[in-house]
Amino acid sequence: MASSSHLTDIPQAVRIAASIDPNVNAELKQQAIDYLTKVRQLSQETWQDCLALYLQGAGAAGPSNPGKDGKEKLETDLRMFCEQVVDTALTQSDIPSEAQKAMYTAIIEFVETEYVQGPCEGGQAFLRNKLAFTIAHLFLNAYPITIPTFLRPLFALLTPTSTNFHPALLTLRILTEIAQEVHDVTLRSARKFSKDRQQRDGEVRDVIRSSGDERLAMEGMLGLVEKGLDALEQGGEGKWLDVVETTLKTMVTWTPWVDLGVSLQPKTLSLYHRLLRSSHxxxxxxxxxxxxxxxxxxxxxxxxxxxxxxxxxxxxxxxxxxxxxxxxxxxxxxxxxxxxxxxxxxxxxxxxxxxxxxxxxxxxxxxxxx
Structure with missing residues (x-):
């Protein structure tokens, strides 16, 4: 990732702009706000520094603690600003393919460090969901041409350990975001029509179906539901109920457009019937x-x-x-x-x-x- 003065200027500006200290100079505060506005407006130039700041300190127990990279994880509001800049670049700019690959590699490494091996952002759902939004929009930029295997590392997270469900929940949220972008009729009708976007959505759906990604996604989700249902029927409550319900809600967004041969089989139909008899x-x-x-x-x-x-x-x-x-x-x-x-x-x-x-x-x- 490129390095620049933004790596020090952005944190300072966010802290000044967000300060509630009455002693902070009003002119200085306005300068900080103006600078941050410019950073957002020039997202195509600043997103790399913002991404580096957002990812910094992965695996740390919390803000101000050192992560696996030896750097301190930054404050949540600062990281959220940086992620918003990255999101703006993903949704409003044309990011070169090599930069997309670099972003993907960095984010997948972050997921491994923070969610698979680390504290999962302290279990905060809004941070997980925000990351899912970013990953989904990177997917829409890079799939299938630049990164045809984009989803494969994420499918592997659909097999949770008995104590860490956050990686699976992250993948489920990503899959939901993708389905809403490329298929959800209500959301697509609410946004301004774009022939290019319409074509892109169709191509993404077609490649997901033809590449085997739909099968991996549906099999991963069905396996997650079955495992969770077994745990629930054996008296285990805890997080499994939330995981199974979230998985089913994600499947609802995928079932209308994936191949029937994947979503409707004797085994899957039996599982649906079993769910209909659930006490939940x-x-x-x-x-x-x-x-x-x-x-x-x-x-x-x-x-x-x-x-x-x-x-x-x-x-x-x-x-x-x-x-x-x-x-x-x-x-x-x-x-x-x-x-x-x-x-x-x-x-x-x-x-x-x-x-x-x-x-x-x-x-x-x-x-x-x-």
């Missing part, structure tokens, strides 16, 4: 949402679409779930679950209508009758 209502709700997305899958071939609905066997699946929870009105979790079950039926009905219309528009020889 949020897990049942998340599983119902996955099944809903499977039922609504945009399969082009009408016969294949009908086969998907037959395999899921929605009517026999939904009926006991509805009967079991009927009449419960004062439990928000149960109400949410019933809404998810209703969503399955709605998707099922919509698909049957579409199938019926498709058949009615075909002549006896299968040709379009119109």
């Amino acid at each position: 209502i949020p897990l049942r709700t998340a599983s119902a949402n996955i099944i809903k997305s499977l039922a609504a899958k945009g399969v082009q071939d009408p016969q294949a679409r009908l086969e998907v609905l037959r395999v899921i066997d929605i009517v026999s699946l939904v009926d006991p779930l509805e009967s079991e929870t009927r009449g419960v009105k004062d439990n928000e979790e149960v109400v949410a679950f019933r809404a998810a079950v209703a969503g399955i039926l709605s998707a099922f009905g919509t698909e049957l209508i579409a199938f019926s219309e498709n058949v009615s528009n075909k002549g006896p020889d299968g040709a379009d009758s119109k």
Whole structure:
């Protein structure tokens, strides 16, 4: 990473700008704010120094403590400013491929030092989620051309130890951020249309499907759910409930656009049914949402679409779930679950209508009758 006076000036400026000491000279404080504004505006020139400051002290017990690199980890607000500059560069600038590779290497090393071997930022979820956002946007810049194996080291983190779930939660958040960027209909419709971005999103989805990354992602998440469900059913609560629920919510964002051969198999269907019988209502709700997305899958071939609905066997699946929870009105979790079950039926009905219309528009020889 390039070195410059920013490495000392940025920390000083952030401390002055953030100071609540009434004795701090007002003019000096304004100069610090103006300087930091310029640093942000020139993110394409300053992001490397900001990244170095953010990563400094990885593995330290906390701010002002030395990390594996022998340097002190900086204050959280200072690191957050630096990360925002990096994010600005990732979302608004064209970073050269070699610089993308250097950033990727540095961040993966940070994840290993801080999250796999270290204190995981003291378990602070907002720092983990902020890092996931940064990694996801680096992914969108570098995948698949510059770094085709970008996700592989992160998939390896989906197998947590019994005491450290943070690496797995980091990967799950990254996968959620990616899915929201390249597929989420609501988020994509809310942003200004860009033909280039539309094309990029489609290419990313296509390569994830064709490269084997979708299989590694789904298998990693399914394995995580199965392991967590085993622990929960054996009486182990702790962090596993949060991990399983988070994993299922991530799967909900991936299931609509990954290949059915990955997300719908005898083993996975059995797991979804097992989740629907869980004593933990949020897990049942998340599983119902996955099944809903499977039922609504945009399969082009009408016969294949009908086969998907037959395999899921929605009517026999939904009926006991509805009967079991009927009449419960004062439990928000149960109400949410019933809404998810209703969503399955709605998707099922919509698909049957579409199938019926498709058949009615075909002549006896299968040709379009119109």
